[in-house]
Amino acid sequence: AQSVTQLDSQVPVFEEAPVELRCNYSSSVSVYLFWYVQYPNQGLQLLLKYLSGSTLVKGINGFEAEFNKSQTSFHLRKPSVHISDTAEYFCAVSDQVRGSYIPTFGRGTSLIVHP
Amino acid sequence: GAGVSQSPSNKVTEKGKDVELRCDPISGHTALYWYRQSLGQGLEFLIYFQGNSAPDKSGLPSDRFSAERTGGSVSTLTIQRTQQEDSAVYLCASSLGERETQYFGPGTRLLVL
Numbered sequence: 001a002q003s004v005t006q007l008d009s010q011v012p013v014f015e016e017a018p019v020e021l022r023c024n025y026s027s028s029v030s031v032y033l034f035w036y037v038q039y040p041n042q043g044l045q046l047l048l049k050y051l052s053g054s055t056l057v058k059g060i061n062g063f064e065a066e067f068n069k070s071q072t073s074f075h076l077r078k079p080s081v082h083i084s085d086t087a088e089y090f091c092a093v094s095d096q097v098r099g100s101y102i103p104t105f106g107r108g109t110s111l112i113v114h115p
Numbered sequence: 116g117a118g119v120s121q122s123p124s125n126k127v128t129e130k131g132k133d134v135e136l137r138c139d140p141i142s143g144h145t146a147l148y149w150y151r152q153s154l155g156q157g158l159e160f161l162i163y164f165q166g167n168s169a170p171d172k173s174g175l176p177s178d179r180f181s182a183e184r185t186g187g188s189v190s191t192l193t194i195q196r197t198q199q200e201d202s203a204v205y206l207c208a209s210s211l212g213e214r215e216t217q218y219f220g221p222g223t224r225l226l227v228l
Binding site: 004006009032036041042043044045046049051090092094101102103104105106107108 | 119148150155156157158159160163171174206208213214216217219220221222
């Protein structure tokens with residue numbers, strides 16, 4: 001069975017500062033990894049995904065994430081955050097155990113950007 | 116273009132009543148997912164439809180929960196004899212196929228009194 005751990009439930013940061021949201025997963029097989037963002041009162045939106053190839057994945061809004069197989073991590077980073085980045089961020093992993101790539105989501109990290 | 120829509124956006128019901136939640140996926144998307152999002156929790160998978168295949172119901176928490184997808188498009192999630200612990204946001208997502216990007220609707224916020 002696969003699982004996802006988002007180590008921080010809340011990350012406060014000042015505007016224009018860098019940020020890293022941590023995500024670790026466990027799975028016995030090859031995985032696909034995702035980061036989603038949920039703005040207040042909206043549905044989830046895909047930020048980026050790793051399926052194969054380069055371990056550094058670039059997404060929308062200046063976010064990027066690096067797949068580290070040895071550390072089973074997929075941390076999300078942004079070099080300079082904006083107030084508008086305030087949202088809930090979810091890491092997700094899917095593999096072929098289920099045969100249908102249904103993702104397992106972490107509990108989410110609330111990013112709070114202060115002016 | 117139109118995204119995934121869900122209705123109602125909010126639903127308040129009394130314990131023991133049945134509720135129906137509706138999801139309209141993006142046209143042409145063959146895969147449809149239902150998730151439940153409780154306060155402080157991640158998304159909990161409920162059920163998955165892919166084309167004409169039998170749905171994956173492995174995430175449904177009890178036999179009070181059921182879902183159907185008519186004509187490969189609109190889906191309805193039904194919760195019978197609702198309990199207070201069913202209170203959550205119910206999210207629907209669709210995709211072109213498995214492994215494709217999922218597009219989420221805004222959710223239905225269910226409150227069981």
